[in-house]
Amino acid sequence: MSERLDLKAKLGLDVFKPALEPHIKIKQGMEKDPRLKPAIRACPAGLYSENDKGEVVITTDGCLECGTCRLVCGTEILDWNYPPGGTGVQYRFG
C-alpha cells in the first residue's frame, strides 16, 4: 500500500484559497435538526461533526465543494453556495 494518511492529511495535500466567509451555513436554530446527521457520515472531507450540546457544526475549510451535504440535508436547513470566485479548492490534477 501507499502511505496511510488521515483525512486531515489528505486535505492538506490540496490547494485551498481562503474565503472571507463560510459558503455553507447551518441555518440558525436548525443545529439540532436530525436531517443534518447524515452529513456527518457522508461528507467526503469529514467537515460535519456533533458537539457536546448535540448540535451539528460545520467547518468549511477543506470543503471539496462536491454538494453531497446539499443533497442529503437539503436547502431548508443549509444556506448553501459555492465559495466566491477564485476561492475554495483549486485542483491541480482533478
Add this chain to the structure above:
Amino acid sequence: MDKFDVIIVGAGLAGLGAAYTLAGNGFEVLVLERGDYPGAKNMTGGRLYLNPVRNLFPDLFENAPLERFITNEGISIMAKDRSVTLNYSGNELRDEPHQSYSILRSKFDRWLSERVEEKGVAILSKIRVDDVIKDNGKIVGVLAGADELRADVVLACDGVLSLVSEKAGLRSPEGPGSFALGIKEVISLESGVINERFNLDGDEGAARLFVGEVTRGKFGGGFLYTNKDSVSLGIVVGIEDAAEDRLPIEVPALVDAFKERLEIAPLIRGGITAEYSAHIIPEGGFRTMRNLYGNGILVAGDAAGLALNIGFTVRGMEFALASGHFAAQTIMKAKQTRNFDVPTLSMYRRLLEDSFVLKDLRNFQETPAVIGNPRFFSHYPELIGAIMKDVYSVPAGPKERLYPTIRKHLTLSELWALFIDMKGVMKI
C-alpha cells in the same frame, strides 16, 4: 453595459465544447469560470471515450494532454475475503484511433481553455455567477457580484448541481436519490513502475473497476485508472446509502479500506498521494435528465444530468463535450432568426436525440434500475467467490466432482433468483 451574444457559465467540458464550436463565427462569447483557472473545480474518475466526439471536434484532440490510452480493462467482483477478476485486452484497443484515454481534468480543461482562447473567446476565471437576470420570463443575462452581464442567450454548464438552472426556474433543489458520490486520490508513481505493475507498454493504460465489498455490498464500486505517472484511485457510492446509515463506516474510510485490499495494496506500494478530491455524479440516466432549455437559456453536460453508467463503461465527459457542441449549434441557428425562445431552442433537444447523446441515454434507460439491484453488490460477489473457492480447492482428502460442487451453491431457489435478476439484466 456591454451585451454579449452568448454567456457560458462554467469552463468545464460542456462549456468549453460549446465555446470552441461557437468561436470563429463572429459571436461575442463570454465564458465565466468560478475557479482560479478552467479545470480548478473539476474532477473525473478518470476516463474519456473519444470515439463519439472526434467528428464533432475535428483534429482538436491530437495534441491534447491525454494521459494513457486504455488497453487493459478489468472488472473485479469483490467478496469479503476473495475476489474474482475478468480481464480484457485486445489488439483493437491498441489500434489507432484509440477508443478511450485516462485524463486528469485540471490539466485537460486548462489545455482546452487555451485552445478556446486561441480562437478568440474570452474566458474570465475567478467569477462566480450568483443569479440570472430575467425580463418578462426570459433569461437575459447573469449577475456576478455587482456585475450585470447581459446576453441573447445563457448556456448553463455549471455542473451537476446547476444552481444556474435552479435560479432560472428549470429545476428545484434535489434530494440524494439519483446521485452518487465519487471520491478519488491521485497517487504518484513512476511511469516505469506503473508499466511493470499493470503489464503495460509505453503509453498504454489500464482501467479497473471493482464491485462488491469495496462499497460494503451497496451500489457503486471502486475504480483505478493509470495516468502517465500516477494512478487515479477511488470509490463511488450512492448518496442515499451514504446518508441513510446503510454503510457500516463513514464514506471517506471506504477509500482507505479499498487501498488496503490485497488486490490493490501492491499496485500502489510506494506511491505518494498527491491530491484528494470528491465530486457528485448524476446516476439516473435518461429518466432523471433535467430540463434542457428554457426561454433564453440552454443547459449542457452534468448540469443537464447527461451521464451514463452501465457497469462496464462509466461515461459523462463525452456527453458534456457533445451537448456543449449541440447547444452551440442551436445558438448559431437561433441567432439567424434573432429568436431565443422555447420553440426555437427546442432544436437543441432534436440535435441531442439525433446524436449518440440521447440515443445512448434512451437505449440504456433501464440500466439505473437494473444495476441498482443490491444483489449485484452483496449476494453475487459472495456467491461467485464461494464457487471459485470450492472449484479451485484441493482438500487433504478426495476432491468432490465439479458439477456437484457448483450445484451445491446454485440451489433451485438460487437459480430461480438468478433467472429473475437476469431478466432484469436483459433490459440493458
